[in-house]
């Protein structure tokens with residue numbers, strides 16, 4: 062709820078307040094749990110170097126911390142002292158409808174500033190999502206003068222703390238190893254979490270959590286391009302957090318009267334990690350995702366066949382997929398173009414290779430007979446140089462005119478900043494979808510930016526313009542084909558962000574399908590993103606990426622905590638394995654609503670060797686937990702999120718490798734505070750197996766004294 066006064070404005074959340082004090086033309090912004098203990102700011106001493114808690118910052122005032130804004134004009138005039146002009150409650154905000162944004166369903170606060178020389182107007186926006194303890198913020202910059210200005214940095218959100226000693230959690234990694242939880246302390250100096258490779262990246266996800274013992278703040282960005290967060294503790298013992306687009310290569314020219322609006326940043330507030338996790342999940346489900354969470358069981362051909370997706374192979378796989386309960390057959394890479402047999406050719410040629418796969422009619426009638434829907438993989442933002450697309454439109458590719466381009470995976474990125482390319486892709490994909498009528502589309506993106514050049518972008522604003530084009534493409538296709546389910550993908554999970562999730566409700570979490578690796582990936586991902594957005598497939602052992610073994614049961618347990626699907630070569634599975642998969646798809650269907658829509662609680666022991674993940678219903682009468690031992694230690698495991706007074710009956714997902722199924726009923730208090738000894742959940746053979754993989758069990762908790 063937002064309340065405006067003459068010299069104070071307050072956004073109230075559940076138990077927290079964001080307080081804006083107005084004094085001498087400046088706006089001081091502070092986040093507090095205890096509004097009564099907040100000392101009023103009574104005087105601004107412009108000539109002293111005091112690190113005030115401010116809502117915005119630019120060069121020109123006595124503030125030498127990292128700044129929200131760097132603007133200059135053609136005379137290299139950098140000084141912009143912004144003075145408060147007014148605040149208003151607003152009901153909505155639309156800049157570009159196709160650009161990703163939260164749904165603005167609640168009222169917002171607009172604070173207007175104009176700089177002293179009256180050259181630039183700055184509007185700062187806050188939308189309050191009180192129910193989810195989240196605030197969304199962004200800024201709009203307008204050039205008021207004749208002279209053009211150039212924006213070198215425009216961050217979306219600034220939060221100043223009046224103390225130091227914060228910890229930072231980031232979600233870092235690489236291909237097949239994304240979003241591992243990484244913890245650091247903030248010390249004097251600047252901590253940076255960023256990407257410069259053209260996408261939100263597997264290296265550093267845009268989400269970042271800053272916390273001390275009482276306050277946890279999760280920052281994120283509704284954007285898929287280069288991002289940046291800065292956390293600075295200065296010599297005055299204050300801490301500033303900034304999040305927004307990366308200023309690397311940023312140079313946004315604004316002529317007279319023109320404006321630029323930054324992507325939206327989110328700030329979720331809570332008192333501990335589990336609280337943050339649930340607020341963030343609810344916020345994303347309620348205000349970012351556009352469709353519901355109902356999602357079919359996918360069989361994806363990639364790890365089962367790679368490019369060798371001929372008619373005999375895919376039909377065998379489809380037969381087995383339907384027999385175990387899959388609902389959609391997804392033709393991954395290799396179904397299109399003249400002869401896509403490896404990574405070197407045909408990317409960009411979006412038509413069916415009927416010699417390899419069969420005609421459209423054959424495919425449709427075969428899948429229909431098997432009661433399977435059809436999915437297609439595409440990678441529309443790219444081309445091979447050896448493709449009909451590149452031969453016909455070489456200027457569509459992003460490359461310097463006279464330089465040999467760097468090739469990653471033998472491919473080039475298309476210049477999505479060129480309107481003609483977007484129009485071409487809209488038409489090509491519309492024709493493809495009309496012709497093939499897929500029920501499901503997996504949209505991949507497999508290389509990073511190197512040869513960044515476009516004659517369609519003047520100045521250095523390429524990455525933003527690229528994403529403007531991409532979002533127009535995605536939003537047009539989502540509107541034209543509302544029934545298609547889209548899955549985002551980027552070499553696995555290299556673009557797992559709120560920008561993509563504004564269009565595609567699910568993202569392929571990672572190519573890392575090894576059960577143990579996947580625990581780390583899903584642990585980090587689910588700290589921010591709801592389980593319903595994670596696409597998790599059961600794959601084969603030994604794992605193709607790590608070459609490590611894990612039991613089918615463990616692979617199933619881990620895949621259950623998200624949108625479970627299959628990637629495993631079913632033609633190589635034994636009868637027993639096929640049976641196990643069939644039984645567990647049905648187990649998943651029965652428990653899916655609880656897993657995906659329950660509140661999410663995690664417990665980790667201090668060495669991160671034992672983890673429990675749980676999904677719990679609102680009444681806390683039903684829960685499903687995964688217990689994982691990541692090494693040979695079989696110590697205690699606890700379960701967060703239960704109701705203390707409730708007595709729970711524990712029933713285990715039956716695993717063919719374990720026959721221990723009975724356990725006494727226990728109180729929520731006991732399970733949360735004392736926990737149980739892990740070894741009682743397993744038997745000796747699992748402890749041995751655990752030397753090479755993990756040992757895991759899924760347990761359903763049901764209240765017996767409701």
Ligand code: DGJ
Pocket residue numbers: 363393394438505507550551552553554569571572
């Ligand atoms: C990378 C994806 O992560 C894989 O799942 C697969 O779709 C390949 N691309 C296909 O080229």
